Amino acid sequence: MQNLMAGKILLVTGGTQGLGLAIAEAAAREGATGIAIVGRSAEKAERAAAAIRDRAIGGGPEGAARAESGVEVLAIAADLAAPGEAERTVTETIERFGRVDSLVNAAGATSRGTLLDTTRELLDEHLTVNLVAPFMTMQAAVLDMRRRGAPGTILNIISMAMHGGQPYLAPYTASKAGLAGLTRNAAFAHRFDRVRINGLNIGWTATPGETVTQRTFHGADADWLARAEAAQPMGKLGQPDEIADAVVFLLSERSGVVTGSIIDWDQNVPGAYDQ
Structure with missing residues (x-):
């Protein structure tokens, strides 16, 4: 890729760790001049911001030149x-x-x-964080774009679980399926504002957060990742840096007129069976 985010201002919720941090780092390498990252911990957000600034130096002479000109990173602590x-x-x-x-x-x-053991509190948490929060950030961002009469791009990280998911992902699946519908609705509503809105259905991805999830909810041991990857068609789980490159492409002008697309980013194919 070559300077796909040159001069752009980007906001990434969940940008202090895992995939969100990888996306922010990729945008910095691709020339973004301002990046805001959002996480619950102010201290963690500041550490992530420093890491993004430092890693923007990578990528050879062009990357070094961008770092010298400076990528400004704003750390926002928010629940x-x-x-x-x-x-x-x-x-x-x-x-x-x-x-x-x-x-x-x-x-x-x-x-x-699951459907049977999910409490109202747990359901509200998933709907609020995974659907209501994106709704409100999209609303505020599109209002700014329309006010300025400027084009813009939005990318929602959704999930392959929106197709149905495992039984233990009932509230998660409900919220992500809602986000997929919202993505298409907003893309259609604002196509003549030249605001392009797309979604990425990511599959099983290797992040530090996934390790915590596997240990917390599934009793995983230290070797869980190696075993999980060995069982996958491509011999690995999804990689944050690879997904981040796809996200930056979809945010950039190089993705052309694409809007309202929900792209399955996974090595398993919904609706396909071995027998």
Whole structure:
């Protein structure tokens, strides 16, 4: 890729760890001049911001030149489950950088629950973080784009679970299926505003957060990742850096007119069977 985000201002919820952090780092390498990252912990957000600035130096002479000119990273601590917090992330980004060109909704609740054992509190958590928060960040970002009469791009990290998911992902599946519908609705509604909105259905991905999830909910041991990868068609789980490159492409002008697309980013094919 070559400077796909040159001069752009990007906001990434969930940008302090895992896939969100990989997306922010990829955008910095691709020339973004301002990046806002959102996480619950202020300390963690500041550490991630420093890491993004440092890693922007990579990528040879062009990367070094971009680092010298400076990528400014804003760390925002916010609890997206709390009323008004999602909108505040957009407001703070605009206050610092003057605008939002691109938005990535990568934050997500991933705790487990079946149809029968999910409490109202757990369901509310998933719906609030995985659906309501993206709704509100999208609303605030599109209002800014329309106010300025400027085109923009939004990418929602959804999930292969939106196709149905495992029994223990009932609230997660409900929230992600809702986000897929919202993505298409908003893309259609704002196509003549030249705001392109797409979604990426990611499959099983190797992140530090996934290790915590496997240990917390599935009793995984230290070798869980090696065993999981050995069982996959491609011999590995999804890789954050590879997904991040796809996200940056979809945010950039190089993805052309594409909008309203929900792309399955996985090595398993929904609806296909061995027998």
